[in-house]
Amino acid sequence: MSDPDETVDVAIVGGGPAGLAAATELRRHGVARVLVLEREAEAGGIPRHCGHYPFGMREFHRLLRGPDYAARLVRRAEAAGAVIRTGTTVTGLGPDGRLSVCDDRGTATVTARAVLLATGVRETSRAARLIGGEKPGGILPTGALQGLVYLNHQKPFDRPVIIGSELVAFSALLTCRHAGIRPVAIIEAGDRATARWPVPLLARFLGIPFLARTRLEAIHGTRRVEGIDLAGATGERSLQADGVIVTGQFRPEASLLREGGLRIDPATGGPEVDGWGRLSDPAYFAAGNLLRGVETAGWSWAEGRRAASAIAAHLRGDLPEGDRSAPIALDHAALKFAMPQILPMAPAEGRGLAPFLQIRLATPARGRLCLWQGDRIIAYRRLNHRPEQRILMPLPTIDPNAPPPRLTIEPS
Amino acid sequence: MAGARTYDVAVIGGGVVGCALARRFTLDGARVVLLEKAADVLDGASKGNSAILHTGFDAPEGSLELQCIREGYAEYLDIHARLNLPLIRSGAMVLAWTPEELAQLPDLIAQAHLNGITDVESLTAADILRQEPALAANVLGGFRIPGESLIDPWSAAHAYLRQALDNGAMLIRQAEVLGGRRVGDLWEMETSAGTVHAALVINAAGLWGDEVDRRMTGESWFAIKPRKGQFVVYDKPAAALAGHILLPVPNKITKGVVVCRTAFGNLLVGPTAEEQEDRIHATMDRAALEALRKRGEEILPALRDHEITAIYAGLRPATEEKEYRIRADRAEGYITVGGIRSTGLSAALGIAAHVARLAGRADQPLAGPVWPRMPALSDEAQRDWRAPRNGGVICHCERVTRREIEAALSGPMAAGSMGGLKRRTRVTMGRCQGFYCSAELARLTEGRLPEPMLAGNAHDE
Incomplete structure (x- = not known):
């Protein structure tokens, strides 16, 4: 339970892989009071309801199921001396690290010298995708399906259709298999699976048709899902199904940031950060999937560790202060985002958010990815990628006296 | 249960108009029953409105619609604070x-x-x-x-019904009216929940207004x-x-x-x-x-x-004409309240007052009626998550607490469906649309709704 006004060194909002890794690492850096605020009844984040493999290779050097992996992360953070407070919701982000929180006792304030935001992601809902039809029961995001299957041992439907083919669709398939649910089809709007091999392979193994270049137009049913309408290259068709699993298109859980007046990058949907993971208010840092949508748990964990190093340096007064340079401008329609948005003016020397610039595409593209300042190319790499693929570039430093950085795709 | 009782007034339809009618006649001293065919009230036209309290500035001059909006608007302003209903004077x-x-x-x-x-x-x-x-x-x-203002699309109707129930009215859900006949001074109504007798029947069946007229009287003078x-x-x-x-x-x-x-x-x-x-x-x-x-x-x-x-x-529930289709047959004890289009939320209290005058009953108004206070869903300053012993937040997007959900699942107006629970509490109506809280909510509602959560998962907003 929180005291009405509590002061800590670092408050971490969100107890998933990134937040827990940061908590552990901050304690190892000798930071005294590290408090993780987790709104669920248990910490661990999304892996807590992914009752399948593979988790933990990077962190524990062994293959674990999601819940076991989440439990290990929690134990490790607690053993390191971090305090994890569950059932506690952060309701507001104030200036100078002042957090409004609520729990069963009502409201309280936590003030921290630095705050790490690690609130993760959620899938894009049926509503946000503007899928038509009615609103019967049995339309679920993967996150909800996993909760019902692994936490509640429920079987919400027998013959659903799966929308999307990112890696999370693989997770949805495994969850269905665990519960004895037999999907009728996987629907993908693009011309092939987004997660190239695992989704089609597992679908084929399970005998589930994979329908590419097909869009879900409408869901029908009064009380339960009865059927769906599809539009594809070969015209329109209908399928019988008793459920719809709406997967992927993860988006950062960033509403608190918007309400708190922290700058958001419309391209990622997450905060605008510099090379140390700092936000527009330098008391705030971010790590994990909040930064850019979905990456693996292991990737988020590594980001949490690096954010901890940056925060420890910040608490020692070792981080450069001063004006943030202008964010990278995206100057090609195929570019979805580049993060961190604010490039450092001096090398981050291992304390940074990540040693790379992380880039994603909105549409497939090939050529040369070029980062410009004025008419000078300061970094480049070859490009032959598809949406949702991870694209990295060594994090460049920029010249504060040159024009703002600009990312383009040039013919190779 | 239902068949054993005789009422002064039977209102058919638990939309915002039916709820306002139940309140009006109850406060005026009548014994009222509200019959709703669905598992919960506000399940038809009333579940999808735009939540604006209109002044009537653009209603047809001299129309009954205008009169009801004006009267309903004034009464809402008069009673909303006592019922703890919101009024955001946005203009x-x-x-x-x-x-x-x-x-x-x-x-x-x-x-x-x-x-x-x-x-x-x-x-x-x-x-x-x-x-x-x-x-x-x-x-x-x-x-x-x-004067144009923002209100909660559902709490007003819930409050009207709650006040009726707290002052002695009866609510019967899953009670579809199948037919009726006049026997002496009473209507004998066949419903899917048994026989109901009432001296006055008010058809406020919304999208089924013409059909209910046909079932009760054999004909309808308008078409939905x-x-x-x-x-x-x-x-x-x-x-x-x-x-x-x-x-x-x-x-x-x-x-x-x-x-x-x-x-x-x-x-x-x-x-x-x-x-x-x-x-x-x-x-x-x-x-x-x-x-x-x-x-x-x-x-x-x-x-x-x-x-x-x-x-x-x-x-x-539009009809061939723009004007409301309200007609009373006092001799037969039958009133039709039809064709209440998008202005129903603003006009409901005015319609109820107008219909009470048409009915011309001589009941003794209640002295000192009970005034329930509705949960403040739209005023963040009053929300339950700020209060001690709230049980913790279950729906994170809308910050709905365990205690709010428990309250909506119990009492005389307990939610009858998942849609009803959402309208009472806003669970799962936020940005994640159930990504985070579905499992917890399924556990909380297990065995407490006629239809399990996943079967009644109608997102009404």
């Missing part, structure tokens, strides 16, 4: 985007004056943009109606022509983009696409107006939703960077 602006629309403004202002709304105020484009800086700069002019309205709802940060309710210049059929905040701090764009035969399915379609999004972005360009959290469609 509205009617905006002209074309020279043709601009030319219509003087007539609309004159109409408002004729309707008794004398505080409307003509605005230049510069005035408008000063007050609404997020608005597209190509607005040409408009006028302001200070359902008119569908689709809406998109934006996430809370978008609400900062519009202070006023932003109305277009209306045409003969519809008020047109409105952009406004909601009482819950979201931003709403809609409705469409589409005639259809089907009275059950309010089917959304991608093209219409995309058109609404596009229209929203034309009005508020910054909406481009905001997220849609919900989509929904409702059916208005």
